[in-house]
Amino acid sequence: MLFRYETGTLAPTESAAPGAGGFVVERPPPGLARGKYAASPWAIGALGTALVLAALLYFVLRFRKPRS
Numbered sequence: 106m107l108f109r110y111e112t113g114t115l116a117p118t119e120s121a122a123p124g125a126g127g128f129v130v131e132r133p134p135p136g137l138a139r140g141k142y143a144a145s146p147w148a149i150g151a152l153g154t155a156l157v158l159a160a161l162l163y164f165v166l167r168f169r170k171p172r173s
Contacts, residue, residue, distance in 0.1 A: 142149055 144152075
């Protein structure tokens with residue numbers, strides 16, 4: 106199996122072209138070039154903000170109820 110990281114370059118361990126019946130796997134360069142998550146940073150921030158606000162709203166409404 107041949108791993109291709111960039112056009113025209115091969116992975117350091119593979120130097121020969123794949124034989125007949127072999128296949129090439131296209132992979133991005135190693136590392137976090139595209140980020141840790143597939144979503145944009147503002148979407149991650151909006152989701153985190155929504156979760157924090159939902160938790161605060163839950164506790165505010167829970168403690169406002171009169172206890173019997």
